[in-house]
Amino acid sequence: MSVLSVNGLTVSFTTDGGTLTALRDVSFDIPDQRIVGVVGESGCGKSTLINAILGLLADNGRIDAGSVLFQNDRELTRLGDSDMRALRGQRISTVFQDPMGALNPVLSVGHQMINVQYRSGRSKAEKIARAVEMLRKVRIPDADTALSRYPHQFSGGMKQRIAIAMALMMEPALLIADEPTTALDATLEVATIELLKELQRDIGCSVLFISHHLGVIAELCDEVIVMYAGEVVERGTTRQVFNDPRHPYTFRLLDCDPARQHQRVRHLPTIPGEIPDLRRRPEGCIFAARCHRVHYACMRTPPVTEVGNGHAARCWLAGNPETVKVTA
Amino acid sequence: MSGAPVLEVDGVEVTFPVNRPLLRPFGRPHSIKGVAGVSFEVKRGETFALVGESGSGKTTLARAINGLQPVSAGSVTFEGQRIDGLGRAEMKLHRRRMAMMFQDPIGSLSPRQTVGELVTEAFRIHGSEGRDMRAETARLLSLVGLPLDFADRYPHQLSGGQARRVGVARAIAFNPVLVVADEPTAGLDVSVQGEVLNLLNDLRERLGLAMVIITHNLHVVRHVADRMAVMYLGRFVETGKTEAIFSEPSHPYTAALLSANPEPDPDKARDRISLPAEVPSLLARPSGCEFHTRCPWAREICRSTPPPASERAGRVLTCHFPLGPGEHPPERIGL
Ligand SMILES: Nc1ncnc2c1ncn2[C@@H]1O[C@H](COP(=O)(O)OP(=O)(O)O)[C@@H](O)[C@H]1O
Ligand SMILES: Nc1ncnc2c1ncn2[C@@H]1O[C@H](COP(=O)(O)OP(=O)(O)O)[C@@H](O)[C@H]1O
Ligand SMILES: [Mg+2]
Ligand SMILES: [Mg+2]
Numbered sequence: 001m002s003v004l005s006v007n008g009l010t011v012s013f014t015t016d017g018g019t020l021t022a023l024r025d026v027s028f029d030i031p032d033q034r035i036v037g038v039v040g041e042s043g044c045g046k047s048t049l050i051n052a053i054l055g056l057l058a059d060n061g062r063i064d065a066g067s068v069l070f071q072n073d074r075e076l077t078r079l080g081d082s083d084m085r086a087l088r089g090q091r092i093s094t095v096f097q098d099p100m101g102a103l104n105p106v107l108s109v110g111h112q113m114i115n116v117q118y119r120s121g122r123s124k125a126e127k128i129a130r131a132v133e134m135l136r137k138v139r140i141p142d143a144d145t146a147l148s149r150y151p152h153q154f155s156g157g158m159k160q161r162i163a164i165a166m167a168l169m170m171e172p173a174l175l176i177a178d179e180p181t182t183a184l185d186a187t188l189e190v191a192t193i194e195l196l197k198e199l200q201r202d203i204g205c206s207v208l209f210i211s212h213h214l215g216v217i218a219e220l221c222d223e224v225i226v227m228y229a230g231e232v233v234e235r236g237t238t239r240q241v242f243n244d245p246r247h248p249y250t251f252r253l254l255d256c257d258p259a260r261q262h263q264r265v266r267h268l269p270t271i272p273g274e275i276p277d278l279r280r281r282p283e284g285c286i287f288a289a290r291c292h293r294v295h296y297a298c299m300r301t302p303p304v305t306e307v308g309n310g311h312a313a314r315c316w317l318a319g320n321p322e323t324v325k326v327t328a
Numbered sequence: 329m330s331g332a333p334v335l336e337v338d339g340v341e342v343t344f345p346v347n348r349p350l351l352r353p354f355g356r357p358h359s360i361k362g363v364a365g366v367s368f369e370v371k372r373g374e375t376f377a378l379v380g381e382s383g384s385g386k387t388t389l390a391r392a393i394n395g396l397q398p399v400s401a402g403s404v405t406f407e408g409q410r411i412d413g414l415g416r417a418e419m420k421l422h423r424r425r426m427a428m429m430f431q432d433p434i435g436s437l438s439p440r441q442t443v444g445e446l447v448t449e450a451f452r453i454h455g456s457e458g459r460d461m462r463a464e465t466a467r468l469l470s471l472v473g474l475p476l477d478f479a480d481r482y483p484h485q486l487s488g489g490q491a492r493r494v495g496v497a498r499a500i501a502f503n504p505v506l507v508v509a510d511e512p513t514a515g516l517d518v519s520v521q522g523e524v525l526n527l528l529n530d531l532r533e534r535l536g537l538a539m540v541i542i543t544h545n546l547h548v549v550r551h552v553a554d555r556m557a558v559m560y561l562g563r564f565v566e567t568g569k570t571e572a573i574f575s576e577p578s579h580p581y582t583a584a585l586l587s588a589n590p591e592p593d594p595d596k597a598r599d600r601i602s603l604p605a606e607v608p609s610l611l612a613r614p615s616g617c618e619f620h621t622r623c624p625w626a627r628e629i630c631r632s633t634p635p636p637a638s639e640r641a642g643r644v645l646t647c648h649f650p651l652g653p654g655e656h657p658p659e660r661i662g663l
Binding site: 041042155157158185186187188189190191193194212213214215216217218219238239242243252253254256257258259260261264265266267268269270271272274 | 487520529571
């Protein structure tokens with residue numbers, strides 16, 4: 001069963017310079033109780049994807065085509081504002097890079113943690129106990145007294161952990177997290193994703209986790225979607241994609257991560273060139289202009305080629321891994 | 329990498345007053361030490377990296393080197409001359425030879441100036457000495473690998489990597505001997521990060537620069553720095569050759585930082601040293617070894633007695649119980 005099924009999603013923004021297609025024909029599934037990661041560089045459409053799912057696109061944005069099906073029965077692209085809001089408060093919760101988006105600065109943390117349990121049917125005392133339990137789980141020191149403190153009295157890392165705790169206290173079916181650990185130091189980042197994984201297992205929800213940090217994705221996610229210039233270029237289990245990349249972009253992106261180079265290198269790999277102008281999307285393969293394996297076939301848009309169980313890439317050479325890997 | 333050091337930092341301290349009484353409960357100090365006594369030197373052609381969690385004092389140290397922040401103790405010697413405590417006018421002369429690249433590249437570029445004006449700004453501040461600005465623009469853009477027609481662009485028309493290149497061009501306008509770069513790749517995508525680091529590396533080689541690179545990304549350090557220092561609460565806890573530190577970290581904090589950087593490899597065994605709790609406040613420095621509150625190996629002496637600095641094979645270390653090769657914590661401790 002899937003919690004969320006995105007099919008052929010295409011989103012554009014009206015801009016002064018013309019129509020900008022930020023997502024083109026995006027399809028993927030989030031299975032029950034799985035953590036699905038979305039990686040890609042800035043501007044590839046990660047936030048647009050989340051906003052489109054949540055019905056939070058900017059005023060100049062619109063969904064041109066495609067569907068977003070929640071738990072096989074609710075079509076989110078056609079849901080009215082109030083139904084969408086209700087769903088966001090109950091079945092889908094969110095965490096963003098800045099935890100203050102989720103925390104009210106003038107209310108105590110306890111007050112807010114009790115409020116989010118409004119649907120639970122618990123007594124006040126039970127809600128307080130549950131809040132303390134969650135604060136302990138996310139390793140907030142002195143959890144009992146922490147309830148009476150205000151957000152500004154916590155460090156950035158603690159605020160983000162409290163925001164995660166609150167998002168999960170709603171016991172959602174799906175947690176959507178957009179770069180929640182990007183602003184944290186590495187030491188806190190890994191600790192926070194370990195916690196997130198633990199809580200996800202406890203609660204049994206699915207997670208859509210957005211990050212540009214390949215190491216974090218490898219560590220946390222069961223499955224991964226690689227995006228480039230608004231398109232899904234590759235998807236599969238994290239192992240499939242990281243150990244056996246079939247799209248040249250995935251291969252090059254992994255190659256660029258200095259963490260993958262165990263020997264000191266004098267020249268770090270890069271991907272020369274720029275993302276194409278999304279107002280004038282080129283014909284054919286979206287990565288062609290920067291690809292080391294570009295050839296005549298790439299003038300036409302490649303099909304999504306299934307190369308293994310659930311592993312697919314949008315490249316003419318996807319079935320031929322040795323060709324993908326040769327660096328020019 | 330020979331001869332006298334370009335930069336010598338000796339016992340430098342930077343103090344900030346704490347003047348908000350609410351933040352200073354009874355018995356707390358009147359000031360905090362953002363940098364609490366650090367020493368190192370950098371030679372021509374050498375890259376020295378400063379790493380540590382946020383708040384460890386990296387930026388403050390960089391500003392102290394550059395004279396933007398007065399030092400309260402110790403000395404900074406640049407090309408053989410003491411420069412700490414110099415006045416603005418005297419410092420100005422040194423600043424031409426000592427370039428500083430700040431953290432936020434687009435934010436530090438004035439939005440109303442063209443790239444051409446930005447890269448030659450230093451000449452307008454420090455004197456152009458009859459230079460031909462168009463020729464200088466061409467020289468600097470070509471040094472950082474930007475096409476000449478970029479001279480007419482404005483900062484908002486640049487990508488993150490291009491903005492960083494403009495920052496580098498500005499920094500090297502006066503043929504500096506030292507470049508201090510504070511998080512030169514923060515916020516950049518991995519595909520572009522390498523570009524900026526390669527550029528800095530090329531320039532270091534071609535121009536014989538000495539470099540101080542500040543970063544929190546340890547994977548980057550491994551590839552760019554000859555030597556490195558790990559900072560904690562304003563002090564160096566471990567200093568040495570980068571390769572040696574990577575292959576055998578001796579200070580538990582270094583080991584924890586190294587293990588906290590997830591590698592993009594789903595099959596990698598996670599043998600992680602998690603650091604409990606968070607960085608202590610500078611207002612209440614821990615007793616003994618200041619790292620003991622987070623150290624999985626801490627013993628009684630660590631809580632009571634500050635460890636002396638010890639030196640072994642070019643490695644300087646402050647720890648009572650340095651780690652041996654491949655040593656792991658007695659038990660895993662979570663956040
Ligand atoms: N409201 C908007 N108006 C116009 N363009 C937009 C808007 N929001 C996003 N975009 C554009 O859509 C593309 C994808 O952006 P975004 O989803 O924010 O990427 P990411 O989160 O991966 O960095 C970018 O080219 C961005 O400039
Ligand atoms: N101008 C200032 N006044 C008071 N405290 C400061 C000032 N600048 C930095 N600090 C403090 O000094 C410490 C080191 O900060 P900083 O050098 O910015 O660290 P890093 O660059 O390693 O993140 C921090 O605790 C910071 O809050
Ligand atoms: Mg985004
Ligand atoms: Mg800093």
